[in-house]
Amino acid sequence: MILSALITSVGINLGLCLLFFTLYSILRKQPGNITVYAPRLVAEGKAQQGGQFNLESLLPTAGWIRKAWQLSEDEILSVLGLDAVVFMRIFIFRLWIHFCAAYVFTGVVCYLLYYQEYEYISSKRIAYFYSSKPQPHQFSILVRGIPIPSGGTYSETVDSFFIENHSSTYLSHSMVRRTSKLQGLIGDTEKLYKRLSHLKLNNHTPQRFRRDGFLGIFGRKVDLVDHYEKKLEDLEDNVRLEQSSSAGKEVPAAFVSFKSRLGAAVALHIQQAVNPTKWVTERAPEPQDVYWPFFSDSFIKRWICVLVVFVACVALTILFLIPVVLVQGLTHLDQLETWFPFLKGVLKLTFVSQVITGYLPSLILQMFLSFVPPIMIMFSSMQGYISLSQIEKSACIKVLWFTIWNIFFANVLSGSALYQVNVFLEPKKIPSVLAEAVPAQASFFIAYVVTSGWTSLSSELCRLTPLICSFFKRVFSGKDGDEFEVPSIPYHSGIPTILFFGLLGITYFFLAPLILPFLLVYYCMGYIIYRNQLLNVYALQYETGGKFWPIVHYSTIFSLVLMHIIAIGIFGLKKVPLASSLTIPLPILTLLFNEYCQKRFLPLFKSFPMECLVKKDREDVNDPTMGEFYEKLVTAYRDPGLMSLRYSRSSTEGYNSPLLHAARV
Known part of the structure; x- marks a missing residue:
């Protein structure tokens, strides 16, 4: 890639970043977009939907940057938990390591x-445990x-x-x-039920009378309150019927709760039966x-699924080489002219060639x-994981290694080792x-940092997909933000991207230092x-106590060894x-x-030591x-699918009460 192509790529992406920043500054202040740009604050009652339009809201401002900068780590911890703190600490840690260079850098x-x-987050993890109130998962184990x-x-x-026992x-x-x-x-x-309650709160709005077909455009015109009440009754009948048939379908698994944390830990770490395949315990x-869907699968089905997932991951990795080869072809105009001879005239134009070689490859990738x-x-x-956090952690690792192999190694080795598989059979040749x-791919990765880094971060700020979905809901379905969902932090996609850029910085710091300013930006x-998004957008879905950090550590070690x-x-x-x-x-x-x-x-990231458990248990003795x-612990792990519902006409009459209050008993 020539220098002019790189400058073209930087210019395009810099312009897009400024555009996204400006759009966000304007769109976030519009009354109809609050559920897109601050759904967590709306859900917690800290921000109100609606409001009046004024011309001042069309002027871009940078006040959100000051608020995001002033957000303290303790505030993030109290609102979104330690995992969010770990997520933000990744940015701080990279900011530090890109200024050094071989023994000094490694040291x-x-x-x-x-x-x-590691020591800081470990101490935070212990402090978080000591300061936390009794939680059901601290006193319980899963037995299979x-x-x-x-x-x-x-x-x-x-x-x-x-x-x-x-x-x-x-x-x-x-x-x-x-x-x-x-x-x-x-x-x-x-x-x-949420939709019906919202309609009753806005009883006199035109939204109540709409067509019952696709997007509210087709079908017969109905009173949506009556229509939804009838559908709700039918759904309740189906739920009760399914509950009665599912009540006896036990799975050989149970959540077992104990009177103390130490009791749960003892049961967790000691083999329960002579046969180790019986009474298997896990956290x-x-x-x-x-x-919950995991428990519906038998052991054989779970084992087959693990095998299928492995094969699918390998197949996906191989298939992804197709766009990689396409991208590599775009970075070499001579290859592109050979593949598509009818484009020779167009490719000779300076601007077109610069866009194709500088911007298009990383965009396609x-x-x-x-x-x-x-x-x-x-x-x-x-794969049979029992929790959403385990699923996301596993996906995070898969995405990370997929990115390292398909974006770094496949691009670096294409045209050389990609077609010389025997090099991997001779380890002595790998360093050379x-x-x-x-070094030959340095300019490509600089362009990739700009496209996948700068522009993607800007689009994350503007939340283009939720914004477009919200617009179509308001225009075609007449839904005035009543069904918005507060998103959780995308650890499985955010962490691998941050760590991959860290790998680029570590491996290229002495080969092509030009990449460092782009990474710093x-x-x-x-x-x-992300501080702004944590402040306004994301909500806490679960808390692992910082268990994502070992992924960061291992990725950094791998990057150092590769360097x-x-x-x-x-x-x-x-x-x-x-x-x-x-x-x-x-x-x-x-x-x-x-x-x-x-x-x-x-x-410390696998389980808390006995010293901590005993200390907390002793504190609980004097807790009234x-x-x-x-x-509450007795019913904490009751299958939510078997709990009785209160979604009847009589319950919806009280729509002035909080929407989610006592929906299940």
Whole structure:
């Protein structure tokens, strides 16, 4: 890629960033867009829908930047939890490591990983645990592989087993049942109930009388209140019918609760039966984090799904090489002219050639890559994880390694090692191959940082997809923001992108330092933009206590080792064998450092030590609210699909009460 093409790419993306920033500054102040740009604040009652239009709202302002900058870490922690803090700390950590260069750079990175981040987040995790109120998942475990009962039920088997073996700490249990179909029916019922309540709150608006067909355009004109009430009654009947048939469909799995955290920890870490495949225990997630569809699958089906997901991930990785090859063709005009000879005249135009070689390749790659995170979420949900956080963490890892392989290695090695598979069978050649291939793609990755980094962050700020959906809902369906959904932080797509740019910065810092200013701009933009989004948009869906951080640590270690291998190859190509030899200890020392960190910090991210559990249990002895907590703990893991509903005509009459108040009992 020539310099003029790079400048063209930078100019286009810089213009798009300014456009998105300006649009966001204007659109966020419009009354109809508040559910797009501040859904969390609306849901919490801190911002009101509606309002009057005024000309001043059409003037772009930068006040949101000041608010996002002034947002403290403690405020993020209190509102969105430790995972959100970890998410923002990633930006701070990259901001630090891009100014150093080989032993000094590695030493600084390892120092920051250990003291500034791993130790800091570990202490935050312990402090967060000490300051937290009693939570159901701290006192509960999930038990699977319950033996088939003889003449009884799974519930009776669980009760008798834990009374006999954990008599002093056992409290209660909740059996898991097959309720996949029921979950869908209840979701439809809740949506219809919210829509009906909103219509009753706006009883005199024209929205009440609409056509019942597609988008409110086709079909017969009806009173939507009566229409929805009838549909609600039908759905309630279907729910009750399905509940009665699902009540007895027990799954050999149960959530077992204990009177203390230590009791739950003992049951979790000690093998319960002689046969290790029976009474298998694992940590219980938060009640709202449970992924209930998982329990409807048998062991064989889950095992088959894991195999299918593995094959699907490999197939997706191979198929993604098609757009990679296409992108590489666009970066070389001579190849493009060979493939499409009829474009020779157009490709000779300076502006066209600069756009095609500088901007189009990274744009096409980014468009294809945007489909990967939702696909990986779907794959991870098939693997048998019991919680939404585990699914998202698994998807995060899949997206990260997919990005590293398909965006970094496939682009770097295309035209060389991609067609010389035998190089991987000769490890001695890998450093020299990478040393030749990586510098050649520096300009492409600079353009990729600008397109996938700067522009994507700007589009994240404007939330174009929710904005367009909100517009069409208001225009065609007449829905005045009554069914908006507060999104959760996209860890599975955001974290891999941030870490991939970190890999580019670490590997290119001594090969092409020109990339560092572009990365610095990206991290500064991301730091401000995501603070703004955490302040106004995203809501807490679950809390893992910072368990995403080990992914960041391992990715950084991998990036450092990769940089060391490239450095060894570079020094070898430059005929400086002494420097190449003296660099060899670096990856060894880095891996030893990683091993130490694993033993020092990783156990804290798997489970809390007995010292912490006992301290919290002793504090609970003098807590007068523990009796009430134990009463709630008994029903905390009751399958939501089997709880009775109160979505009847009589309940909707009280539409002036909070919409979600006591919807289930």
